[in-house]
Amino acid sequence: MSNNPFPLPKEQLLEAYTKMKTIREFEERLHVEFAKGDIPGFVHLYAGEEASGTGIMMHLEDKDRIASTHRGHGHCIAKGVEVEGMMAEIYGKVTGSCRGKGGSMHIADLSKGMMGANGILGAGAPLICGAALASKYRGDGGVGITFFGDGASNQGTVLESMNLAAVWNLPVIFVVENNGYAESTSVDYAVAVDSYIDRAAGFGIPGVTVDGTDFFAVYEAAGEIIKRAREGGGPAFLECKMVRFFGHFEGDAQTYRAKGENELPQNLPFEGHESRRYLGR
Amino acid sequence: MSPLVGIVANPVSASDIRRVVANASTLQVTDRANIILRVLSALRACGVENVLMMPEKSGIRRHITRAYERAANLKEDIFPQIHHVRQDITTTVQDTLKATAAMKEAGCKVIIVLGGDGTHRAVVSQCGDIPIAGISTGTNNAFPEHREPTITGLAVGLAAMGRVPESIAFEGNKRLDIKIGDRADDIAIVDVAVVTERFVGAKAIWKPENFRELFVTFSDPEVIGMSAIAGLLEPVSRRDSHGLMVQLTPPHEAKMRLNVPFAPGIIGAIGIGDVKHMMPGVPVKLDFPAGTIALDGERELAFDQTDDVTITLVKDAFRTVNVSAIMNYASKQGLMKLN
Numbered sequence: 001m002s003n004n005p006f007p008l009p010k011e012q013l014l015e016a017y018t019k020m021k022t023i024r025e026f027e028e029r030l031h032v033e034f035a036k037g038d039i040p041g042f043v044h045l046y047a048g049e050e051a052s053g054t055g056i057m058m059h060l061e062d063k064d065r066i067a068s069t070h071r072g073h074g075h076c077i078a079k080g081v082e083v084e085g086m087m088a089e090i091y092g093k094v095t096g097s098c099r100g101k102g103g104s105m106h107i108a109d110l111s112k113g114m115m116g117a118n119g120i121l122g123a124g125a126p127l128i129c130g131a132a133l134a135s136k137y138r139g140d141g142g143v144g145i146t147f148f149g150d151g152a153s154n155q156g157t158v159l160e161s162m163n164l165a166a167v168w169n170l171p172v173i174f175v176v177e178n179n180g181y182a183e184s185t186s187v188d189y190a191v192a193v194d195s196y197i198d199r200a201a202g203f204g205i206p207g208v209t210v211d212g213t214d215f216f217a218v219y220e221a222a223g224e225i226i227k228r229a230r231e232g233g234g235p236a237f238l239e240c241k242m243v244r245f246f247g248h249f250e251g252d253a254q255t256y257r258a259k260g261e262n263e264l265p266q267n268l269p270f271e272g273h274e275s276r277r278y279l280g281r
Numbered sequence: 282m283s284p285l286v287g288i289v290a291n292p293v294s295a296s297d298i299r300r301v302v303a304n305a306s307t308l309q310v311t312d313r314a315n316i317i318l319r320v321l322s323a324l325r326a327c328g329v330e331n332v333l334m335m336p337e338k339s340g341i342r343r344h345i346t347r348a349y350e351r352a353a354n355l356k357e358d359i360f361p362q363i364h365h366v367r368q369d370i371t372t373t374v375q376d377t378l379k380a381t382a383a384m385k386e387a388g389c390k391v392i393i394v395l396g397g398d399g400t401h402r403a404v405v406s407q408c409g410d411i412p413i414a415g416i417s418t419g420t421n422n423a424f425p426e427h428r429e430p431t432i433t434g435l436a437v438g439l440a441a442m443g444r445v446p447e448s449i450a451f452e453g454n455k456r457l458d459i460k461i462g463d464r465a466d467d468i469a470i471v472d473v474a475v476v477t478e479r480f481v482g483a484k485a486i487w488k489p490e491n492f493r494e495l496f497v498t499f500s501d502p503e504v505i506g507m508s509a510i511a512g513l514l515e516p517v518s519r520r521d522s523h524g525l526m527v528q529l530t531p532p533h534e535a536k537m538r539l540n541v542p543f544a545p546g547i548i549g550a551i552g553i554g555d556v557k558h559m560m561p562g563v564p565v566k567l568d569f570p571a572g573t574i575a576l577d578g579e580r581e582l583a584f585d586q587t588d589d590v591t592i593t594l595v596k597d598a599f600r601t602v603n604v605s606a607i608m609n610y611a612s613k614q615g616l617m618k619l620n
Contacts, residue, residue, distance in 0.1 A: 005479030006480060007480070195310050195339060197295075198307065198309040206307075208300055208301055214482075216480040219482070221298050
């Protein structure tokens with residue numbers, strides 16, 4: 001029996017933990033700094049959702065492309081975008097990832113396969129179909145991951161992309177990060193089919209639901225899905241269920257939420273878990 | 282007063298990784314709602330007028346409400362009245378546990394369960410002596426028998442109305458009790474599998490190289506899942522007093538290898554070691570240093586060298602509705618005759 005009882009080696013466990021910790025600290029710092037009024041535009045925080053992006057991105061290489069959302073900081077960090085450049089970008093500085101022209105909702109680094117956060121809801125899905133088609137055409141084994149929220153899941157662009165990915169058997173993973181709210185509208189009200197797995201099945205795409213706050217659940221499911229896509233098995237759908245702990249944007253009064261619904265857990269996904277003892281942290 | 286029948290319908294069963302690693306089916310929410318509507322019609326046809334349901338917010342309730350509105354518009358009096366358990370909805374197994382406890386408290390005669398082995402296990406953990414009737418809507422469905430839900434509804438209706446003697450209508454079932462020292466206490470109704478993974482992760486088990494031990498309450502070569510391994514070695518019926526223990530080894534190290542449908546659409550080599558009978562009431566100490574225990578097909582409990590793990594087979598631990606016996610009795614006694 002291997003000395004490592006976990007699905008990834010110790011160095012990679014440490015890498016995943018570091019990514020999640022970095023995302024949490026980055027977002028908590030932004031939460032404080034935004035309140036001071038020096039950051040232009042809006043920021044949408046990913047704190048508490050770290051396990052989803054990290055569990056998926058641990059399976060990816062630079063050649064694999066992702067298309068992110070308006071809540072993209074965590075995806076950027078997990079995909080390897082340099083955090084100093086990200087923070088500078090959010091402040092609109094010329095030293096930023098995109099020379100300060102994009103801001104929080106348009107951070108991109110093509111060298112890392114990060115095609116961009118995106119202020120247009122559901123706009124990442126068609127982009128990633130294009131990237132996946134390019135990978136398939138070149139035969140480089142690359143995959144494309146498009147993230148979107150429960151609100152954007154209702155956009156025609158997402159549904160059209162699912163159809164296209166199924167018809168062309170593209171190596172695309174559709175990831176809905178279902179955090180319960182589209183801005184202030186509850187997912188219970190706004191998603192007609194009620195089940196994302198049902199919706200994917202309508203396109204002949206297999207779907208899986210996991211606890212998006214459990215790193216190992218996301219890592220294991222994403223690993224199977226990404227391997228399948230890389231080897232020609234076609235698109236798949238992954239629902240990561242989670243809670244949006246901060247407001248839709250910084251400054252959101254969140255009067256639409258129940259008391260206690262959004263208390264950010266102090267522990268990161270690894271903390272209190274056996275793997276943390278294994279890592280000696 | 283008309284008896285009360287409970288319905289627990291898990292809206293999120295059949296959504297795990299086996300849709301990707303195999304071609305396991307997806308049962309859409311509308312289909313789940315239609316199954317319940319068929320059951321409700323059957324219950325009403327037998328005279329059941331009140332049903333207590335688990336609340337959920339994944340769409341089943343909405344579809345059923347629309348069907349009731351349509352029936353009212355068409356002046357069709359074919360459904361019983363539905364009441365919902367008053368509880369917060371978490372969309373986790375807690376909903377099933379709480380609703381079942383409430384149904385027991387409310388005095389339900391029978392609880393109908395829609396789900397796979399995992400959902401049935403959750404209901405059994407709370408239902409006490411109330412008989413359950415299973416309808417298969419999950420992924421690994423060794424426990425609920427496969428039949429048209431209308432027939433299950435009729436059998437439950439006849440039993441709940443007291444038209445069939447209890448000795449015919451209901452039967453006892455075995456259960457596996459799992460104890461990890463003082464820190465964990467759980468049950469399984471079909472199988473307990475020990476795997477080498479030390480994390481719960483995506484829950485499903487589908488990697489034979491990691492399988493190490495298997496305990497089953499019954500084994501049937503016609504079912505899918507881990508109990509199929511035992512079923513292809515030595516069938517044990519639900520009515521037999523014993524269970525089965527099977528030592529599993531990595532296939533490439535095994536003296537005996539068996540080709541088994543251990544998940545829907547996955548037929549693969551399983552390495553087999555010793556096979557022994559498991560007698561009721563005799564705790565078996567787990568002889569494996571560290572891993573995870575999968576209960577009815579899903580990883581639930583991690584353990585290591587410091588843990589004392591025992592597994593005990595319990596006879597007559599809970600009751601189920603014997604649909605076949607009830608419908609045969611109904612035929613012989615003419616219970617469905619209208620004049």
